[in-house]
Amino acid sequence: MIEARLIPDGGYSLSTRDKETGLGWLALARVKGxxxxxxxxxxxHFGDPTKAFSASPGELAEVPGLDRDAAHGLASFSDWAEVRKELKRALATGARLVPFGASDYPARLRTIADPPPVLYVRGEMREEDSKAVAIVGSRSASNYGIRITQELGRGLASLGFTIISGMARGIDGAAHEAALAAGGRTLAVLGCGVDVVYPPEHERLYENICRNGAIVSELPIGTPPFSFNxxxxxxxISGLALGVVVVEATEKSGSLITAGLALEQGREVFAVPGEAGASRSRGTHRxxxxxxxLVEGVKDVVEEIAPQMLERAGSAREKAPLALPSDVGTEAKRVFGLIAERALQIDEVIEASGLAAARVSEILLDLEMRGLLKQLPGKRFITGR
Incomplete structure (x- = not known):
């Protein structure tokens, strides 16, 4: 039996300008065929569902690629009462409907070949979420996989990217947690209703995502997490993102499906190399x-999908004032000045400063705790100002 837990009623409301139009999109999602x-x-072809439902057989025949079953299902559709019940169920669980015709429907998702007529959302999707990277991978992740996922998630989130994943055990959960830890945003796309927490141990994560991002699904309220979903x-997941990063995947991993879909959708595909011969590495190596x-750090992702961000980050560091608190000592000022010029690893700081390794470590820790320095994935330091 699949473990799942229903979320109690929430306090959100429907955010469509026209409830009847929202109902129309929801009805299209229920048309057989x-x-x-x-x-x-x-x-x-029609622009809005009202025109589609009122179209004559001749007008439906003019829609490119619309087969007879779909046309018949549309012409004979009469289950409006059930559609209204579904809308009521969604509102009762704190979800909101974002129909295809709404202004807040994700623009990038419109471009894929098979966008959902309606998205169920708990939390808030924002325009800034269009700058997003998906991180997916094994449910039975290794310590290495979790660590690299945390580094990528934190680093990308700190640069303003929204992190997208599927809230599964392993890599997915680590990606969401990393984004939240960095104070960033994250979207969880579910294979069940948005009112269902799966896996159940991610209940706290689910609630944190609702507060700092959104839970998203195309499936009706109460839909269990069946494998075929x-x-x-x-x-x-791939359709909402600029690119997909795969961290650990077996040869039969669902993450490879996501990567394949990303290619079909014109998205960038990235993979983190793993241990040679390990089953978790075979999918990513393929x-x-x-x-x-190949991804070893945040820079490998950013330089492919948004290289201008790296340039701006470098420019900002060059322009940043170097004023420090009066109690910062001479050696610490020297270390800070070196890092203000460019991101450095600890070995580079030791070499450039001429200070002992232990002393450099002590200074870096102190400056980081003060918020004067930030540590990036790969143990590189930049100024925190």
Whole structure:
């Protein structure tokens, strides 16, 4: 039996300008024979669901790629009472509906071949979430996998990227936690209803994501986390992101499905190399052989999808004032000055400063605790000002 837990009623409200239009999009998601790809053709042809439902058989025949089953399901649809019940259930659990026609429907998701007619959301999706990176991987992650995920998640979140994942055990959970720890935003895309916490031990994580991001699903309220839901969910993870980073994956991992979908959607694909011969590394190594960009740190991701951010970060460091508190000693000022010029690893600081390793470590720790320095993945330091 699948473990899951229903979330109690919340206090959110529907955020559509026109509830009837929202109902129309939700109804399209319930039409028999109408898949998401056919839905997109229909939406592009008619513009809004009201026109689609009122179209004549002849008008439906003019929609490119719309087969007879979908046209018949649309013409014969009458289950409006159930659609209204579904809307009521969503509101009762604290979810809001974001229909395809709404201004806050994610623009990047509109571009995929099979966008969902409606998104169920708990929390808040923002325009800034369009600058997002997905991090996915093994549910049974190694300590190495968790550590590199934490470094990537924290580093990318600190640069303003929203981290997207699926809230599963292992890499997914670590990615969300890292983004939250860095004070960033994160989106969890579920293979169940947004009112279902799965796995159940992620209840606290679920609530933290609601407060600092959003829980997202295309599936109706109360939908259990059946295994056949997850491949479809994966297209939303990749569709919402600029790129997908795979950290640890076996040869049959669902993360490889996400990577394949990312390629189809024109997204960047990245993979973190692992231990040679380890089963958890076979999937990521295969991706690298097939052309995925090898990732050892945050810079490898950012220079591919937003290189201008690295340039701005460097420029900001050059322009940053070097004023320090009066109680900072001469040696600490020397170390701070070196790092203000460019990001340095501890060995580089030792060499450039001429100070003993123990003394440099002591200074770095003190400056970091004061918020004057920040440590990036790869044990590189930059100024915190």
């Amino acid at each position: 109408l898949g998401c790809a056919s839905f997109k053709r229909l939406a592009e 997850f491949p479809g969910r994966n297209r939303l 991706l690298i052989r097939q052309g995925a960009k």
